[in-house]
Amino acid sequence: MKVTDHKWKIRRDDTVEIIAGKDKGKQGTIVRVLRKKNKVVVSGLNIVKKAMKRRSQNDKGGIIEIEAPIDVSNVMIVCKKCGPVKIGYKIEGDTKKRVCRKCGEIL
Ligand SMILES: [Zn+2]
Structure with missing residues (x-):
């Protein structure tokens, strides 16, 4: 069995609070863990706007909002x-x- 990385304490579905940046003090649930990048994606937090390019005539393109990964x-x-x-x-x-x-509560 592989020994898990002791430094990695956060898992999917954990409730976390952001302690730095523009969403400091806000809480959310981990929806994705990017272990290699040492980042997590928190539901509804660290939203960034991204411009989408038109790919076809039916595609309107425009601005979408996505949850950007946050440093763990x-x-x-x-x-x-x-x-x-x-x-x-x-x-x-x-x-x-x-x-x-x-x-001492189990998390
Ligand atoms: Zn406690």
Whole structure:
């Protein structure tokens, strides 16, 4: 079995808070994880406008809004009780669980 990267703590469907940039303080759910780039895409956050080129006569083109990937160091996992927190680990039997460093709640 491959050993997982200890530095990678964030997974899909995690609730995170953005701690830097224009969406600082906002929370959302991870929809995509780009491990190689060390980035995540958070639902509804870090929206950028992108101009689309017309590809055919039926295609109107124009501006679309997309969720741009955010550097993983700019997000923090949100504990339901404490808000954005650092993650700790707890070993339970064979499994390693992520816990809130403040209250010990499993995340
Ligand atoms: Zn907590």
